[in-house]
Amino acid sequence: xxxxxxxxxxxxxxxxxxxxxxxxxxxxxxxxxxxxxxxxxxxxxxxxxxxxxxxxxxxxxxxxxxxxxxxxxxxxxxxxxxxxxxxxxxxxxxxxxxxxxxxxxxxxxxxxxxxxxxxxxxxxxxxxxxxxxxxxxxxxxxxxxxxxxxxxxxxxxxxxxxxxxxxxxxxxxxxxxxxxxxxxxxxxxxxxxxxxxxxxxxxxxxxxxxxxxxxxxxxxxxxxxxxxxxxxxxxxxxxxxxxxxxxxxxxxxxxxxxxxxxxxxxxxxxxxxxxxxxxxxxxxxxxxxxxxxxxxxxxxxxxxxxxxxxxxxxxxxxxxxxxxxxxxxxxxxxxxxxxxxxxxxxxxxxxxxxxxxxxxxxxxxxxxxxxxxxxxxxxxxxxxxxx
Numbered sequence: 602x603x604x605x606x607x608x609x610x611x612x613x614x615x616x617x618x619x620x621x622x623x624x625x626x627x628x629x630x631x632x633x634x635x636x637x638x639x640x641x642x643x644x645x646x647x648x649x650x651x652x653x654x655x656x657x658x659x660x661x662x663x664x665x666x667x668x669x670x671x672x673x674x675x676x677x678x679x680x681x682x683x684x685x686x687x688x689x690x691x692x693x694x695x696x697x698x699x700x701x702x703x704x705x706x707x708x709x710x711x712x713x714x715x716x717x718x719x720x721x722x723x724x725x726x727x728x729x730x731x732x733x734x735x736x737x738x739x740x741x742x743x744x745x746x747x748x749x750x751x752x753x754x755x756x757x758x759x760x761x762x763x764x765x766x767x768x769x770x771x772x773x774x775x776x777x778x779x780x781x782x783x784x785x786x787x788x789x790x791x792x793x794x795x796x797x798x799x800x801x802x803x804x805x806x807x808x809x810x811x812x813x814x815x816x817x818x819x820x821x822x823x824x825x826x827x828x829x830x831x832x833x834x835x836x837x838x839x840x841x842x843x844x845x846x847x848x849x850x851x852x853x854x855x856x857x858x859x860x861x862x863x864x865x866x867x868x869x870x871x872x873x874x875x876x877x878x879x880x881x882x883x884x885x886x887x888x889x890x891x892x893x894x895x896x897x898x899x900x901x902x903x904x905x906x907x908x909x910x911x912x913x914x915x916x917x918x919x920x921x922x923x924x925x926x927x928x929x930x931x932x933x934x935x936x937x938x939x940x941x942x943x944x945x946x947x948x949x950x951x952x953x954x955x956x957x958x959x960x961x962x963x964x965x966x967x968x969x970x971x972x973x974x975x976x977x978x979x980x981x982x983x984x985x986x987x988x
Contacts, residue, residue: 602742638938642935642938642939645931645932645934645935645938646902646905646906646935646939648925648931648935649905649906649909649925649931649932649935650662650905651923651925652909652920652923652924652925653666653905653908653909653912654922654923655920655921655922655923655924656912656918656919656920656921657669657918662683662844662905663679663680663683663901663902663904663905664676664677664679664680664683664844664848664854664901665847665851666904666905666908667679667904667905667908668852668854669908669917669918670904670907670908670911670912671904671907671908671911673852673854674965675904676852676854677848677854677961677965678958678961678962678965679900679901679904680844680848680854680855681848681957681958681961682897682900682901682954682957682958682961683844683897683901684841684844684845684848684875685893685897685957686894686897686898686901687837687840687841687844687875688837688841688875688878688879688882689882689890689893689894689897690833690837690841690894691834691837691838691841691875691879691882692879692882692883692885692890693887693890693891693894694830694831694833694834694837695719695722695723695834695879695883696719696883696885696886696887696890697830697887698722698827698830698831698834699715699718699719700887701823701826701827701830702718705823716883719880719883720880720883722831722834723838723876723879723880723883724876726834726835726838726876727838727872727873727876729835729838730838730839730842730867730872731863731865731867731869731872732865732867737835737839740832740835741832741835741836741839743828743832744828744829744831744832744833744835745832747825747828747829747832748825748828748829748832750825751821751822751824751825751826751828751829752825754821754825755822758818838872838875838876838879841871841875842867842868842871842872842874842875843868843871845859845860845868845871845874845875846859846860846862846868846870846871847860848860849871853968854968855968856968858870859871859874889949889950892946892947892950893950893953893954895942895946896946896950896951896953896954897954899939899942899943900954902935902939903936903939903940906932906935906936906939907932907936909925909932910929910932910933910936913925913928913929913932
């Protein structure tokens, strides 16, 4: 049950509360169609991950799959991007939390207060994570339950305040100007809504509920949002160091000292490292961090989808559980639609992605390989191929 709640906290976060107005601005009520398109795309990618996870028992997800499919360097690069994704998500949720607090009181607009609270939250989460998983599970379960209750209340009560006149206009203004502007707006909305599902403005949901049921509705949604955002940030503070440690411990992709654990079985070096990177990232805007998250997600999704196609073709690493149906159909569609996101990244976001990749590549040649680990991996590959 704790793993299930961890999944909820990894998906339903600030995006569901803070991004609807940004999406609606581009696509009006057609934003529902954009949301469905993004949901279907992520579902296809998730099915590819389910297929891959049934083939391997190690931790690491995207980087582990790419490591086995395309070699050590590709796995390493994917690992770095996935760590970057985790830190960006962690930072985005902290920034989202402060964005919500700004709407409640102008004092949070003060830079000293803003960064003081942000750093304080990161330090608090770091301390909790250093004491192992028991407290992590408790906080994660409570925040997941709170956010689900808030969303259900909003949907059930909100259903009684739906009015016909609110469904105009349905078609965005861009659609009346021609195909080019329409697809430009669709792409902008698609890229933003994609974050709502990855792990995935103002506060339109709280304001809408306030207008419908009164001030108590506003307070309820704000409280639920705060708990939700804190929950996702907390999940990020736990997941990201675990991933960094797996890179160091599983196949020596990073120096061994990065994966060191304390007496509570917590990867303390990785926890501190992710906290420092997150403190740097909180200086950026929420929407920029969202765009970096979508870029990093794209970078890890594409090799993972290609890994599914390769393993289906070569019959390497047989499935031990879920098996992706319909042969190559699902990964092919997931790959095509995922690549569509490239057309909507800004030059600044792409530049950040390139810099992360180049720095990782340079560092790779200074990381000493563990020959015993490499030999063990080659024997494992040989065993799987013989099957």
